[in-house]
Amino acid sequence: MLAEPASVQEVADGLQSVGYLPGESTALVAYLAARLGKPILVEGPAGVGKTELAKALSRYLDRTLIRLQCYEGLDEAKALYEWNYRKQLLAIQATEKTDWDATKGDIFGEEFLLERPLMSAIASPDPVVLLIDEIDKTDQEFEAMLLEVLSEFQISIPELGRVEARTQPIVLLTSNNTRELTEALKRRCLYLWLDYPELDHELAIVKLHSPEISDTLGRRLVEIVSMVRGLDLKKPPSIAESIDWARALLLLGADDIDQQTFNDTMSIIVKHRTDLDIVVERVGAKLGGPLGAGA
């Protein structure tokens, strides 16, 4: 277990040591979140490493990562807690008590509580990193329910009372910006916008994950990826895909990306039929190599 980070630089170095190269503001906001105990709301396009940031933080701080994947229709029973009614039933049958008050007191105890992600994050004896992924997929009602958890780090259970956090979890909420989140939620969070990294930054990331790649090939790769992102695509390539592509190129033993190599391997970064056509036409043609090899 690591102590709290003491400076922004420490966080930046720590994240890098576990394989995540933070951008300028990322390390700063992560540091502030750890110091102030505020949740971070991370927004940005898909595939810029929002979820990865949470994983890296948990690795770096040596905390357990608890993940709550949001989806439409997610409710309290799936996110907070549920009563284990089967067990309650068994308990009633086993004890055969006739006194209702005593029974009631018995069966609504912690023993019969099924912990769901939020609950386990709060109740955990060790500090954790809580990732609430794709919060924009849930309904507004769910957001409202989160408010208590996020600002007070406590959960009220009518039968049991309040469960308060024993340690300060680091909370990350990610959103793909498919809908506007409520003001109330935003107010409780630090805001971090992650965008596709700049060329040099992405090159550094690629090199961190596949160190064998040569400078020229790496640069060429990130330049092409950024060119592809500039097109009007359904799904622009993510950072993870640039890394995959770099690995694939290394496996194939390519030392430069010409049109042929590009056309052969671009399915790693472009995953839509219509996108493929656009990319072949706009990017493939710009690269050197035999003409007419494309579509």
Add this chain to the structure above:
Amino acid sequence: MPAPDQAGLAARLLEFGEELRSEGVAVGTSELLDGFAVLSEISWEDPADFREALAATLAKSQEDRRVFELVFERFFFRAAEMAAVREGVREEGGIDPDEVNAELDMETLRQLIAQALHDGDEGRMRDLARLAIAAFGRQGEGSGVIGVDVQRIRRQLGLRSEPQPDLPPEDPRHEGLPRDEIRRFEQILRRELERAQIERTEQLPPARPLNELDRALPSGPLQDLAAVHRVVAQLKRRLKTQGQEARGRKRRAHVDMRKTMRASLEYGGVPLNVKLKPVRPRRPEIFVLCDVSTSVTSASVFFLSVMHALHDSFRKMRSFVFIERISEVTEVFAKERDFRAVSEAIGRDAGVADISGYTDYGRVWREFRDQVEDELHPRATVIVLGDARTNGRDPAAPIFGSITAKAGRTFWLNPEPRLYWNYGDSVIAAYEQYCEAYECWTTRQLEDFVRALTKPLVTGG
């Protein structure tokens, strides 16, 4: 940097928050408190950290962030200059223009700047900007208007992003300069010019609120896009819950006997676990038809922004634009989130089949019916945005009637004042008998429309 006393900083920060508010960023007291909290955690030595930390607490969306950057620049630049004027401090250090100027000709300066831009070295750029300004000042070309001067200097320096192949290959300009760096250099130039002006006159120019252009908000000539989005978000909530109050007792859950019986077997036939029939939330389905012919040009930006906002709120939605015939643009909205890109894409390749440029409602209804007839059902809502001017062609109201009969509700939003309805070739009356028509050309009227939605009604048809 001398450590500013706390009270002074607190006051500054509050002023800053006030300024953000006046530009429309929602900064509450809790945000400001957070702002103070983060500033006690970081060192103020690093301007980037200072700015990022404040931004993380005060600006909670990309939109806000953009405004934050602009206000931050303006506010702290002015604050620093104000202090400098008060204390009589002048810039010193860096390259002294008078010293170097003698042996520095224009071409060397051009090359130096190009190199600095190529390397993205900001400190160097700042020094060179001062040099450039000094050089131009000596030529006596200053116009006094900062924006004009910046462009003049830039042109003289020959900073271009296009490659200049006639230069030697080792010159950074051979490949063309990075566009972002040129923009950054322009910003530095502007700031240095402002600083010089302030030093000359020893007072600050009046603060100027950000105008719409500065913020780069995609806003139509008629309305603010954000306002439309807010209203449509309301519309979504209303459509979701509408009609439920009318259903009354149906809102109570119903017991699913089959499931309850089956579950009871587990406990020897005692229905311990009562299974309810799931209450299916109403998932509105929307069909939007938008007129984009020339007679509604002025309103079409507004209409498109309404469509854009609708797409933001509703998943199950199909949209069509029409002039003489209809063409579906659902894909365009699904692919693009940026409003400007959407409107461009629609203008460019929505492929509105359009021979005469005149609306043909009769044909539009027929085509619409053919395309979506099977999908219309009582839970669907049809919204038509158009002026109902048929150019003397057949309005084909009965066909429209058959569409409205199949759909749950139909609304017509007309961008013309009610006064003009049914004059000339407007045939809104023919359609009004089948649907509810609203005059709608401002966000306020859009709000009225949303409010009208909540009124209980007998579904038409």
